[in-house]
Each structure stands twice: as C-alpha cells, then as structure tokens.
Amino acid sequence: MGVGISVDRLTMRYGDLVAVDEVTFDVRPGEFFGLLGPNGAGKTTTLEMIEGLRKPVGGSVTVDGTAPSGRDPALLRRMGVQLQASSFFERLTAREQLDTFRRLYGVDAERVDAMLDHVGLADKADVRTEDLSGGQKQRLSIACALVHDPDVVFLDEPTAALDPQARRNLWDLLQGLNDSGRTVVLTTHYMDEAEELCDRVAIIDHGRILELDTPAALIRSLEAPVQISLVHDSLPREQLESLPGVDHVGHDDGALTITTAEPAAVLTWLAERDALDGLSVKGATLEDVFLDRTGREYRA
The missing domain is CATH 3.30.70 (Alpha-Beta Plaits)
Structure with missing residues (x-):
C-alpha cells in the first residue's frame, strides 16, 4: 500500500538564493520519514517539490516511480497533502468543506463523518471554517488530506497549532496510518514528535542534508x-x-x-x-x- 520516494540531487534556486542544494535521499515504502531543520532550512521547499507543487531547477524526484511534477491524476489520487498554511473555501461548514474534498476523489459520503470524528471535529461539523480556531482549522486541513485514504501522506508541521491532547490524538491517527502500510512524510519543529513517530529523519540546513538515520542512531552518535x-x-x-x-x-x-x-x-x-x-x-x-x-x- 505504501509507496517509495526517490530524491536525487534535488535543487531549487530563487535568484541567487539556493534554497535546496542537491538534496538526495530515499523514503522506503511504508516508512514514517521526517524532515527536520531550522526556519528557512529548505524543508517546505523540498516537500513541495516532492508533492509536485514546485518544479525543481535541478535533479529529480519520483513517487512510486512517477515524477509528481507531471500532475498524473492516478498518482495524485494516491497522495494526501497537508500544507503549512491552511486555506478553505469561504462560507462552508467543516462538513461541507470535507464533503467537497471527498467528492473530488469520488469517495463515499460516509467517509466525511468518520474523518471529522477521527480528528475530533464531530461537534464542529456545522460550524463555518472561518469561525473555527487555529487548531481546529489545522485538524480540518489534516482531515482533508486524509479523506480519500491515500497511500502516501505529506504533512508540513501538522501539529503546530494543536493543544497537547489534540497533538497526541493526531500522533495516534498518523501512527495508525503508518501501521497499516502507508508512507508518511512530515516536517516538524517538535523533536519529541519526530523521535516518537519517525523510522528515520533527515536533518537539513542551508538547503543541504546534514544527517540521515534513525532517531536512536543519531542520538547514540552524539556520545553525550x-x-x-x-x-x-x-x-x-x-x-x-x-x-x-x-x-x-x-x-x-x-x-x-x-x-x-x-x-x-x-x-x-x-x-x-x-x-x-x-x-x-x-x-x-x-x-x-x-x-x-x-x-x-x-x-x-
């Protein structure tokens, strides 16, 4: 069910700024993979190129053997994407927002209420998205990324606006997705989150991969x-x-x-x-x- 990802010398420049500098790594099918780095390190840009939202100026990326920048409909149906900044259709309730997404993918209507319950928004189903709190909007964004039951999920700082209870509940949801064989790739600033969830992590800074290994192996290497x-x-x-x-x-x-x-x-x-x-x-x-x-x- 999970899909593999291959990133080879991936590069992105904005004028003289090299945002991503020949980044290379693989994500194994069914792996929970984390991209860690300071603000401006190149995490989100790397993720957006893997998702097909940005076309690299150099190098290549494939998701299950297909270049995502080609916007292949068959591949898009297998991908779930939660962006760093949430954006919703105006004047729709949480249920209507999620229902719109499930219709785009031809998913059964029953999936909407199931996902609202999964992310703890069942009691906010009839509230307009503009009236949701920041954390509730974040959870709805994640539900939209998962409503079509994708094989690979990309999450850009998914717990940034969540309270501790919602954060832990989301961990359980993501771990369950991964346990069922799906590939999960996320960026996060929470090191405890990466240590708890990720099979392997890549630490990136100034557009380059500094370290890539399991959290346990990286901790042992510190010899602290x-x-x-x-x-x-x-x-x-x-x-x-x-x-x-x-x-x-x-x-x-x-x-x-x-x-x-x-x-x-x-x-x-x-x-x-x-x-x-x-x-x-x-x-x-x-x-x-x-x-x-x-x-x-x-x-x-």
Missing part, C-alpha cells in the same frame, strides 16, 4: 553523557567519583546527581547498595542532536 538523579544524601561521594566514566557528582534541588559516560557501572553500583529511591535517568535526545548539528543561534 547521561545524568542520573536519585533521592539519597548518604552515599560516599568519593566512591561514586571513582567509578568508571563518572564526570561529576553534585546536588540539585535536594537530589544527588551523577553525570557519567558509563551509566551501567553507576546503576549496578547503586543497585548493589539498594540506593535506587527516586531514581531518574536522563540521556541525550533528538533535540540535542538537532542543536549540535545546526547550532543554537536564533533563526528568524
């Missing part, structure tokens, strides 16, 4: 120390500091904190002394990888 915290103030600090890999032992808000590159040795030592009360272990995250690769300076 682990911080272990526990509620205990009577442990011999000198012995802790002498353990292999321990870099620092201190106190933070009443908790003993141990920074180490070898957490297994520390945890074994603590377990042998029955000193695991209030234990928490914090390692590196995908956000740490992102900041390490792209820098910490402010991006407008």
Whole structure:
C-alpha cells in the first residue's frame, strides 16, 4: 500500500538564493520519514517539490516511480497533502468543506463523518471554517488530506497549532496510518514528535542534508553523557567519583546527581547498595542532536 520516494540531487534556486542544494535521499515504502531543520532550512521547499507543487531547477524526484511534477491524476489520487498554511473555501461548514474534498476523489459520503470524528471535529461539523480556531482549522486541513485514504501522506508541521491532547490524538491517527502500510512524510519543529513517530529523519540546513538515520542512531552518535538523579544524601561521594566514566557528582534541588559516560557501572553500583529511591535517568535526545548539528543561534 505504501509507496517509495526517490530524491536525487534535488535543487531549487530563487535568484541567487539556493534554497535546496542537491538534496538526495530515499523514503522506503511504508516508512514514517521526517524532515527536520531550522526556519528557512529548505524543508517546505523540498516537500513541495516532492508533492509536485514546485518544479525543481535541478535533479529529480519520483513517487512510486512517477515524477509528481507531471500532475498524473492516478498518482495524485494516491497522495494526501497537508500544507503549512491552511486555506478553505469561504462560507462552508467543516462538513461541507470535507464533503467537497471527498467528492473530488469520488469517495463515499460516509467517509466525511468518520474523518471529522477521527480528528475530533464531530461537534464542529456545522460550524463555518472561518469561525473555527487555529487548531481546529489545522485538524480540518489534516482531515482533508486524509479523506480519500491515500497511500502516501505529506504533512508540513501538522501539529503546530494543536493543544497537547489534540497533538497526541493526531500522533495516534498518523501512527495508525503508518501501521497499516502507508508512507508518511512530515516536517516538524517538535523533536519529541519526530523521535516518537519517525523510522528515520533527515536533518537539513542551508538547503543541504546534514544527517540521515534513525532517531536512536543519531542520538547514540552524539556520545553525550547521561545524568542520573536519585533521592539519597548518604552515599560516599568519593566512591561514586571513582567509578568508571563518572564526570561529576553534585546536588540539585535536594537530589544527588551523577553525570557519567558509563551509566551501567553507576546503576549496578547503586543497585548493589539498594540506593535506587527516586531514581531518574536522563540521556541525550533528538533535540540535542538537532542543536549540535545546526547550532543554537536564533533563526528568524
């Protein structure tokens, strides 16, 4: 059911600005793939070329072996697209908006109410789109992208305006789509979202791919120390500091904190002394990888 995507030296320029600079990667059929990067990195432009909304000035892209820029009707029916900015037909209710989309694809009418329920808008079905909140409009936009049950779904920052409950519910919906064999490609600024959902992620900046791997592999590559915290103030600090890999032992808000590159040795030592009360272990995250690769300076 899912489709593969091949991107080869994809390039887009606007005058002297190179927005996407010979980007190359593949998305496997049925994969959940994430494009991560700072503002202006080239994520949305790359996604729009894969969707066929922009024609590259160099390189090529195929979706299931077909160039999307050709606007092949058979391929378009297999693609679901949610854009970064939502735009709806004026003066239509949420149900009428979604009904318009399902008619374009020849989908049964029953699909409309099912999708409204899926994205938590069943109680807003008869509300005009201009009267919906920003988060509700975002959810309706996602419903429009999914109403025809596509084989590949492109989502550009799908949870940007959602509250925590709606965000988690959408995660479940997208994970369910992917579990059923569909290919999902998204851009997001939420690193926890990418870490939770994506099989692989590409970190892009200044139009180039900096890293491409599974979230777990990227986190391991950072080789960052682990911080272990526990509620205990009577442990011999000198012995802790002498353990292999321990870099620092201190106190933070009443908790003993141990920074180490070898957490297994520390945890074994603590377990042998029955000193695991209030234990928490914090390692590196995908956000740490992102900041390490792209820098910490402010991006407008």
